[in-house]
Amino acid sequence: MERRLYVLAASAFIVAAVLGSAWITGQFTTPEVDRTDGYVSELAARDQPWTRLFRTSDALAGLACAAGVALVPRVGREWQAWLALAAFGLLTFTAGLFPLDCATLSNPYCGRQAVSAGHHVHQLVGALATAALLASMVLLSLRWRSWVSWLFTWLGLAATLLTAAALADRHGVGLAHRAQLTLFAVWLVYVAVHLLITDDPPMPPPDLAGAAGPGGGPTGPHVVEQGAGPVVLITAGLGGAWFHWDAVAGRLAGSHRVIRFDRCGLGLSPHAPVPPTLYIEVARLAALAPSHPEHVTVVAHGVACWHAEAFARLHPLRVAKLVLVDPAPVAAREPSAAAASIGHWLPTLGGTWGATAVARLVGPAAHRLIVGVSDPYGVYRMGKVPAAVAGEWLARREMVADLLVVRAESPFPDVPVTVISAGERNADHERLAGALSAKLVRLPGSGHQVQIEDPGAVVDAVLDAPRTGPAG
Template sequence: MERRLYVLAACALIVAAVLGSAWITGQFTSPEVDRTDGYVSELAARDQPWTRLFRVSDALSGLACALGVALVPRAAREGRGWLALAAFGLLTLASGLFPLDCATLSDPSCGRRSMSSAHYAHLVAGMLATAAVLAAMVLLSARWRSWVSWLFTWLGLAATLLVLSAHADRHGVGIAHRAQLTLFAIWLVYAALHLLVSDDVTARTTASPGDVRPHVVEQGAGPALLITAGLGGAWFHWDAVAARLAATHRVIRFDRPGLGLSPCSPDPPTLYGEAARLAALAPAHPDRVIVVAQGVACWHAEAFARLHPLRVAKLVLVDPADAGERRLFAPAASAGRWLPALGGTWGAAALARLAGPVAHRLLTGVRDPYGVYRVGKVLAAVAGEWLARRDMADDLRRMRADRPIPDVPVTVISTGARSTARQAGLLSARLVRLPESRHRVQLRNPQAIADAVSDAPDGVAGQEGRACS
């Protein structure tokens, strides 16, 4: 999938170069713009006959450039260069959205008019876009160490100086500007080809992913207790619970692939895969393990118990997700195969950095002390688990029909979901109700989980226990 991302990114950059060169046709469609002394951007001025065509071309060119950068998988020490190129794309998009009012240099009467704010916005965006693409050319050329890239970079810098000099003389601006834009377009095509043929890229995309070893944290001594977090959860969300149980148990916490500090996996998550992960982390038979799970991870814990009945001592399920009838969504499987590769792109990194900490704070009410939710792979892993829910629910329903739940104590902790009581009855579980809260139980009331682990069930199946405080 990563190789395909390189191809898509390269195609987007080539499209950006082609659309950004639409001004070539303007030499014939808009003769009012002086080819020698007029800016290329004057073709898109509001008073020109083909303004919409060239404005749309500029906007789409900038959008394609930004999209191409977003799809590029991350590489060491290239971040600033690709960030500058993305800024160039967005500024080019802005130039298309805010055109000139008139042909500034080609029309002598233009300077005597009162200009709109869009006119000045276009001028500012154009200057910043030029600075951004030159910065991208310098930074990426230094990283790639390619004489071809450096050649276009120096030629682009020289053309920019010619534009400034011609503007000062009020003559030859059009020729210099056209040469400058041509060099920028050629360099974009070169950058696209570099993504396709670079030896570093080939090494990254052909390397074997190997075994994905999850990040595991163990503390305490005694009977084994395995904690598996809910959708998008990390090991540190369970610090308070682990601290209460480590005095009497060997508490094992881990991050699923792509979450927390675990490396991402090239394969989308599955119910049987997650059950196998729990089996690998649990002590070997004849030792038994207490499993504490939350949300969708309750399905993993239940599957583990049904597949390995002799290895489970107890199940504590916190707000288990409902595995009722869910229609399978075929595109989810295809999207899930793309997500691990997408999580390693510059676009995912930017999105996670901007939205990850805010979303985590809103959903959990606590900060992210390790900065894991600022990483693109975590964002992709959360989306991958969400897309895999329907397939997991379908597999769990089939497993429930084929494999019985072992005769072990099961406690279901509920914060008000209507389906929780039905699930507790399905598993012959003791039901403990807690006050409803927008934050997860392990963060708001860790003692309730610790009590559920330590206490033996004292009622019949489906009995409502007292709320733990």
């Protein structure tokens, strides 16, 4: 999967180089632009006959370059270089949206009247795009330490200086600019070739045990343990992290051994090479729970309630109690082949620069908006997290289908169950409580993040303490 991602990224850079070289045809279609003294970007000026063609090719070249950067697997200490290359792509796209009003150097009448703001925007973003690409060339050459990379970098710098000198002299600008753009296109092709010959970084194998120590194994899930006594195993909902349960764990740790963990790709756990399934999550719970004859109380939230119920049905002798916090509804729908195909790509996509950029731009704000608390550990700034959340969401239908099979084949054990229902009256929670002969606790004043808004309700359910207020 990683190799395919490198191929896609390399293809995007090659497409960017080809589209960015569309000016070659302009030498024949637009003879009004002086080949010796005229800017290449004058081919896309508003007063030229093929302006839409060259503007479109420039914009698409920029988008292809930015897409290539987004698909590149993340490598440590290279982020400045790829950020600069992404900036080049976006600036090139912007230049395509705001063309010159007229052929500045080829047309002696251009500029005699006031030009539009778009004309000035094009000139500014063109200069910034050149600076961004040169910065990327230098930074990647420093990291790759390749003489070929440095050769193209020095030639690109020389062509840029030659273009600036020709512009100051008002002669030979077209020749120098064409040489510069040719070298830039060749550089993009070289980047593509470099990615194609790069060895795949090893992907950690799936590890369902991961509970060898307090922090989990080197490739297993991140695990946190507190206290001593009967074991309480906490599994978070969709996109949840271990620290969301700090208040619950802190109150229970005085009398219980509390185990919290992050599923693959969430929190501080590494991503897995395969999409999540119900049986994988049940196996993970079984690995983290104490061995028989010791029993475990499982506290689950949201979609993790499906994992907890399946665990209880498949491992009935290991369960002491279930506490299902705001369980996700079980809606039987046909699994989607498209969702399964996308799900196989998501763990790999979570390690790309694109996923990292998305996470850093929107992750902390989205987390605060949804959960209502800050992210003190910065886990929602990691690209693997949105990919893992999307993967779990896409796997919902298949998990539900597997859960229905488990329900049909494995009876529910005779263990106490508490269903905590937040918000307005919920018919799905009532049906689940009836099917499991569970105690239903309603919290009409709480949102979906019960573990944060009302941790005492979860603690009381674990300890089987009486709860004041509306209850079922």
